[in-house]
Amino acid sequence: MRDALVITKRQLLQLLRVPEVLIFSTIQPVMFVLLFRYVFGGAINTPGVDYVQLLMPGIFVQTVAFTVASTALGLAEDMQKGLIDRFRSLPITRSAVVVGRTLGDATLNVVVLIVMALTGLLVGWRPSSSLVEIFAGFLFLLIFGYAMSWMGVLVGLSVRDSRVANSAVFLFVFPMTFLSNAFAPTTGMPRPLQYVAEWNPVSTMVAGVRDLFGLEPMFGATANSFPSQNPLMMSLIYMGLLMAIFIPLSVRKYKNVTPK
């Protein structure tokens, strides 16, 4: 664990040395908040509630889902530059480098979520639940981001090239976040897609977080599927599954990885 923290510290030190990375990685989600709030928000009809209340949980989930990209990118880069080889020649715990990386990305998520929440408050987002529930909502988001991060470990160590890692992840996560209830009601989708959208972990996460922020279930539940009825439970199952699958696979991959 101590070894892992050294790796985490290295990542945070990188941000300090090149602060532009942190600035740009927070500007992007902030830009999304503003775009959706003011560009699409006017066109999406949400009776009884401001669009921004529904939007913010969606954007939070989208942002943490993209942790898979930053983790994959970071590890692929370390792979390319030979750093992983050096780490593997050191007498440290075999999981230290990947655990450290995922913890570092989780820390970055904390910063990004705070900046986004402040932006949200500025543009009219007002969660109506208790402080404890709001806090639980953010904890939920962080854990989901952490679970996605482990998927990124496997991708990054497998593709071993940062450009490939980037495009591979976007090809997968982009539709995953949009084929959901995050930005628009699933009711507008063709029936088969509604099922896909409702079983999508992004949707259950969004519905769960909306619930914790004090909103009625909305934008989902049209197909009456099990996940849309029990979003929090389903999200927990998904997170457990992600970690149960990707942590062992990633650690095993790290042990045997060879550069291109």
Place this chain on the structure above:
Amino acid sequence: MSASIIAEDLVKTYGAHREVRALDGLSLTVHEGTVLSLLGPNGSGKTTTVRILATLLRPDSGKAHVAGIDVVKNPQQVREIIGLSGQYAAVDETLTGWDNLIMFGRLYHLSSRGAKARAEELLEKFSLTDAAKRPIKTYSGGMRRRLDLAASLIVKPKVLFLDEPTTGLDPRGRQEMWEVINELVKGGVTLLLTTQYLEEADQLADEIVVIDHGHVIAQGTADSLKREVGGERLELSVPFENLAEARGIVERLTNSVATHDPQMHKISVAAPGGTSTLVEALRQFDAVGIQPLDIALKRPSLDDVFLALTGHVAEEKEEEVSGQSKRGKR
């Protein structure tokens, strides 16, 4: 003198059908406190050997021990006592030299104070103190390699692996690196070094192992290898009308048969006498009025070694070459 690195019959294959035999029964021994150079062209298996000995890769078969520890069975114990540096190991380029050494010190489980003291010591030793607070990406190639080497010396390893430590460096950087390495060797470390340059092996190594296609094709000291290859050659080109005469002179002088390339008007002959042969040849040319267009003593290159040992020139494998050029861009 006891053996510090022993590799026995290492085999490593790649590819879906194990069709690429990177190592094909490689064996070698490095004695404690000595320097062994693994010499071979790209794709000959140098890096694979180092990766197996440094516990980064498991061999398909064969055994390897470093300081008496089995690298396959007890890799973690091996990692405690080795240092690895070279073209494939690396440092974090966004961080400063200081940051890197502290990070690696902490990963070697030094205390915070211990890591700082060691970082200062190493920066001083490798003349990097002034650059300590600058990000690595602003370093020259030579500085970067020195820092990379420093990072592998944090816990004073018993056994050091340097994988092509000077590939890609300019002559000055190479010279500096050689000095640093020679200094280390005096300190008593056991060193296994890979290189593509015979000259480098000559400068640094007690013993040279030449490999090709994943197995050893020759080994010995630099001198013994050179004898095998035939030592220095005298190469000259003369105007066409003097060709036969010049050839006669050098053949009498060296008592051996010269080869000649008619298109280039070039004559080449083994010159065991070295510079004295060169001087004598010039004197005799002068006496008969031959003015050579070009004349030089050529030391045997890796190509010559390969030609002499295998009968073919050192061929590079496509795959590994492209892999290197990618890395070269960083």
